[in-house]
Amino acid sequence: MTDEPKKLRAGVVGLGWAGQQHMQAYFDAANADLVALAGMEAEKLAELGDKYGVERRYADWESMIKSGDLDVISVATPTALHAPIAVGALNAGIHVLSEKPMAESGAAAATMVQAAKDNDRVLDVSFNHRQRGEVTALKEIIDRGRLGQIYYAKAGWLRRQGIPGLGTWFTRASLAGGGAMMDIGVHMLDMALHLLGNPEVSSATAATYAEFGPRGRGGSAYGPRANVDTKVDFEVEDLSTAFLRLDGGGTLLLESSWAQWIPYDQCYVALYGSEGGASIEWGGWGVEPYQRLNVWTEIDGIPAELQPIVPPAGHHEASVLKFLDKVQSGQFAEHRGEEALIRAKVLDAIYASAAKGTEVTL
Template structure:
């Protein structure tokens, strides 16, 4: 064990700066960010200067060979999650990899196996798990307040929220659009609250109706001429325990609200909407709604980074585990496969 966690950053873009580096810095003497790697040298140098990082590289392989690190944040486009994570684990580092785990189920499986072999932590950037709403509802669920959760709905829908920056609309680098980018957040949240049941049957549809034409961009102007991902994905997952989950995700859809991120759960003893948290039950022959009078306010990313550091320094396990990443990746890939073939995928 070490008293100060020596951290390296792979990928020096927006998510590294806004979600990882800012929050590592808040932990003061417990963390030292000592190296950053990005294939774009200018980006790496700018990041190093901004955050006072002493070692700068254009190759994460070189960074891992040249600097002694305890942990790494992987903040690259999705295509590079698996190779960067595998290299970091092989170098003896704990890894916090941004979502989604990888591009394929096989990659996610290799990542989980490598972490187990190395005896290192591998966790993923599903920061909604660290929200006070999810933490509170999990206590209710663990106490049996919802009973058997047999149905769930997930929404990650934007009216015109196609990112006008980065590589979010590049299928080769990302593997897909809203499903693999924002949909996975609500999917993971639902699965976590449901106890991560094993999927049995997956049916999915994807659409590309808005992203390939010029339009109003609430998150900046996107490159509609090179838009290669879906702008909407819909799906249904049937689990081996009999539960069912419905998923809707979209970067752009003709709906009323500009941005909806929501998970709804239905159990035989109660149900809940998560954001904001509201619980629905029947007690003493009365239908009741429960809303928290107070929930602590803390940035989800800040809590995620704080917990990752705690786990690395103490040797405890994170709440987002590598084997759960395999299950989630399996579902995402099955949804895309089903959409492509027009057939349900049996797992």
């Protein structure tokens, strides 16, 4: 009879919505104990500490890391803090799960990967939308060869009105690194590349626009300063589009917006293969949301539309549980955040292309 692995002592830095998803996941996990929280909002820190029964509460992440007695840490802060916190934790021997995007630049993301290698720790990034049931089902179909050679893909996340906090860190380039593409477009980039089998991106041709944010318009209905015709500090884009060339000859068209004149929010990935096509779609408004997985192919020469069984979605909980499994597997060298680093470098190329008005090679 072997002893069960000890529970991993977990800490979370960041008290916002994403941080709270990580807290709940650690709290519910059978193989982890949530033992420490860090955040600058004193009232929220007290509230969440009481909710989860966490006695160790810190106003800053440095104090939490220096206190010791942590095995894993989640980083759910403004993007520009991801790399400093992750590197500090990794150097202290703590495994790290960072929220997306990995960092504000590929260079910053690379420091995180190097720290994971130097300290023999796990570095993971939470792309929670990859845990959707439709993605799991479609990935299995692709891996079985049902779509054949996929040569073209489209992916996008478009909001009617959803700039997350006008005038906050989300709209400041130095803190966020970018706007809609950095915030939500990265989810669709990750999802598309994951479904395609992670081909290398060879070049990017992109454009960015800021038509709503600078006028104080397009703010989320749940955030501050929504729909007001007042100029605000807005240093990023509210819409971005990119054409990516992939090794092997394939291409990916990517678009993302925080605000746009469309009927409702829309998210999609569409794949075109030699033996079939497929799409994942979700969006809509309020009481009329939609969520679809479509697969079109041919069986014995007869056009067919498949209806795959879709497993339940995992969301942030699945990201946290998979991270804990990676830590307990002991196979740290296989999980250094290098796949997420590739996403960060692609984002660099997208923004560089938009700034220069020309194609940028990776």
